[in-house]
Amino acid sequence: QQTLKYAKQVYDSAEAGAELAKRMQGVGNFNRITRAREQAFYADAATRLSTAQHQVTASREELVRLLGLDESQAQALKLPERLPDLPKQALDPQAVGSLATKARLDIRLAQTALDGAAKAQGLNMVTSFTDIELTGRRNTTFDNAEGTRSTARGWEIDVRLPLFDWGGMQRDAMNARTLAAANQLEGTVRSAGSSLRESYSAYRTAYDVARHYRDEVVPVRKVIAEENQLRYNGMLISAFELLADARDQVGAVTAALDAQQQFWLADAALQASVIGRPTNTTLSVTTSAPSDAGAGH
Template sequence: MRRAVRVASALVGAAYLAGCASLGINDALNSTNTSASQFTGGNLELSRTEEQQKARAGLSQELLSKPLAQDDAVRLALANSPTMQALVAQGWADIAAANQAGRMPNPVFTFERFRLGDELEIGRLLSFGLADLLLLPKRVSIAESLAAQAQVQLTGAVVDQITQVRQVWVRAVAAQQSLKYAEQVKESAEASAELARRMQAVGNFSRLQRARQQVFYADATTQLASARHATTAAREELTRALGLTDVQAAQLKLPERLPDLPRAPREASQVASAAGEQRLDIQQAKAQLEVAGRSQGINLLSTFVDVEAGYRHDTVFDNAGGGSATRRGWEFDIQLPLFDWGTARRDALNAQALAAANRYDAAVRGATSQLRENYSAYRTAYDIARHYRDEIVPLRQSMAEENVLRYNGMLIGAFELLAEARDQIASVTSAINAQQQFWLADASLKAAVIGRPMAGMTSVSSSSPASTLSAGAAH
């Protein structure tokens, strides 16, 4: 009886020890809202009740009732996107699976009943893995590392999704803004083509001169069609990122233009100081290294031997004599390494531990390099956008005003004035593209600081659809 009590006490203690290792989804959400507060604003949650769903629907309706700013787009995605909810639910599943790794397998109760002549034998066996019980503290420690790894993965997935929302919003607003200027170019080209037709009709224009204006009008019409499709595609991409229904998509309103550039760019020293060991990529590689190291010791033992322990309590009834006898004892089932000595499994464990160590080393070495690359893209995009804002666009505006004066003084004709207007519009379109590249790089830099350098990486380019229009206007 004392042995049974000791066995039961050991099993209860094991169950308690395993239960202490649990990390809940609420703990993971609080950690994500704290470590990535600049992304979630503390609003990340998993909706599991009808009240939460109604609150999310109300917030979504409120945000859609006005032009959607970038920060509001992030709030809307957190509240409305089923993709975001799926990420959180998957994180919950991963954390639960990690917690399961710290649980000891349930004991097995075996009941046997045998009859031989006048004898009836009833056997009862309670067995469990002895190695599992002895190594339970290490299993709990591994489960904690796995849960921490799952939590970091959840935070990284949320950061990726929010970065995507920010960049998609930028592209949608920029496409809408560029469409307006494409429409102005088309109207200018249409007026130029009509004027050329009339002048040829009265003999003041050659066929070649009119053909040049007509070709530009045809190109402008094509560019306008492309701009309309780009606007639709960007808007639908934003609709998917926000998880909008058809009714909500019809309610979506965007600002007329992108936000102004900040007065000054972020300094490289500020960006470097914000990054460090708290980076998600380094945390994830470190968690993988800890799991590999702790698992190696446990799994190496199982490659040599596996022991099952059991407590037996048998009762034998003698029907002829009317008596009974009881047998008690222990059983041990030991796996004998006769055919498989576990060398291949040990090689795999050593290789996994070595790979995890090198991945951690690579993450640490590459972190600062990736951050410098993202900052270079950010700073270059800022300088280009500011150059367009402060130099090119004002110069084009000044040239346009001067050409209006020259046209009023009959020093230039209507075609020269229209060509200058088209060049000015093309410069504004290029400025919009440069501003778009800056805000894309800004979102990418924010992700790189927290340790998601591949989230929304963007290249810096000053080219834009307006280049084709500018080339046509030069004729």
Template sequence: MNTTKRLPFLRPVAMAAATLVLTGCASFSRDGGLDSVSALTTQRTGQAVQFSKSEADTSVADQKVSQLLSAPLSAETAVQVALLNNRGLQASLAELGVAEADLVQAGRMANPSFSFGRLAGGHDVEIERSVMFDIVGLLTIPLRSGIESRRFEIAKLQAASEAVRLASETRKAYFNAVAARQTALYMEQVRTSAEASAELAKRMAEVGNFSKLDQAREQAFYADATAQVARSRHNATVAREQLVRLMGVWGLQTGLALPDRLPDLPQSTTSENNIETLAMEQRLDVQVAKRDADMTARALGLSKATGVINVMHAGYVNSSKTGSPRENGYEIELELPIFDWGRSRVAKAQAIYMQSVHRTADAAIRARSEVREAYSAYRTSHDLAKHYRDEVVPLRKKISDEMLLRYNGMLIGVFELLADARTQVNSVNSAIEAQRDFWIAETELQAAVNGAGGGASKAMGTQASGEAAPAH
């Protein structure tokens, strides 16, 4: 429907529209939202994030990474390198620019449209010019800006969640890599001992002081130890490369120095008090779900506001005709709600809102369950690691000391002593695994409280310390 009226009414309308546009225009922020993301990440990981927008930023980050890798790597250093250098995280941080651009765009009125018409008949020529503005778009700028502002806040939370997730994965990869290296070094020692035992058995068999059966047993243990060394070396390489990928390093930087053993267990453990409440306050995925529900509610209000009339243009019209004075006026164009009353748009918005409400409730339920599960894994793994450290390994050492005394007193032979040493292999490996599992469980607990949840905890099976080889 077009309504044209030749009245000098446009000037105050245009001035009011210009005032609204100028006051409603949004602008880009100085930091692009990165400061908020860095603050959220630092609060949860102790490390900040950095977005490399230029080659100069990348060069500074590379220098910092090289400086951090010049010393033996710790878990915190590995996380710091990953937050500086991981390209996947950098891609996630770039999403902030996309969300902010949408926010700025939502605060600006759509460009006006210009039309020009010329009619000629005989000696008469009629020219009509018009400039049209989207009035509905102008009136809904506050609503659209509010929606995009919340979407920008969600983008910040999602970027921080990705940074916290990366920090958690890097810590777990670090402990896996150190444990795999520790196991590989230990298996090298086992193979050296098995090699000496096999050589001694061979020489004794050659002079008739050792049976072929016993010699075959020693040779079999040596062969098995050699296979275990190859397997442990490969596992160490796999774990190291997983850490390298998360840290985003390549070339000479991959020659990072890992310690020979895992950190000692802490003196005290985290308390379970208020851990669910803390998760509800800190979990980034829960905050994202809440913001999404709020944003969807705002969008529902916009859909209702424009449900019947969502196209309305008004503007200036100028017409000139041969032999007649120029005519000025304004024109209003409306979309008539004859076939579509906007009910489907409103119904869709309502359905999306209820979807977001249920997702928020689901996120809260999952967060509470995950933090309880993570805490159980944390305490259990701590108790197991402490049990191996304080009970199993000392008992095995005591047994070895007693066997050495009997050997020195010539009550047992060298092969009985070596057979006892082999029974310690499983105990030591289990102790290393228990210590590694504790540090991984501690990392997953922090992720369950602060981030978007850790990996699902694995059910713990029974594992006997067992005898690795029969005694002679």
């Protein structure tokens, strides 16, 4: 919905620019290539608007199917007009590790399977509580010869493997089912650490990128737009130079919306990973660089 609303604004601006360019060419003030640039932007904006309209319908209908709604319920379904704002701070890695320790269902199931297999064999097996620790890492390297400093940041997740109290029995005394359950638990714990590292890295990267667009890229573009508006009011630039700057802003705002969307997808993926249902998280890069067409004006 938020992308569609912005696509409509871009379309209206592009339509006005294309109409103005057509009239300017009609009175001999524009050449064909200048008019063609405005027409191309208008055509691209129309395509973006159509795509956004379909995406709204497709995503809504997908949600209707997932919820199993009938026609009347689907019509009553109300969705927000925009994405939630970014949280003031990203989730603390220690907090994520603590949640995972309590909520990883796959580890709980593996522990239960091992306990059941051991009891069925008549063994008394005690395992320690599995702890998952997630910490930040910051390594600073100094190059004395070059006089430079580089800083590398990352995230580490430590998973404490369960400690088995075998009660004096040998490992070969376990039957195949109990041994398989013990190996399954160990493998599950290792896999949990790997999936959490990946999910938290995607979450934190998406948060940093979205915050960068919110705090740096979009405000700078807003300042440029305000300054160009003042120059236009002072008759220092033409209407088409003002429109060219608006075209450059489209990439920045679109990239900011995409970054915000990717953050909330990464947040959902992290929450799923915390409870033991990890999902693939793919982060894509959307450029907000000014277009060549805009520079031509």
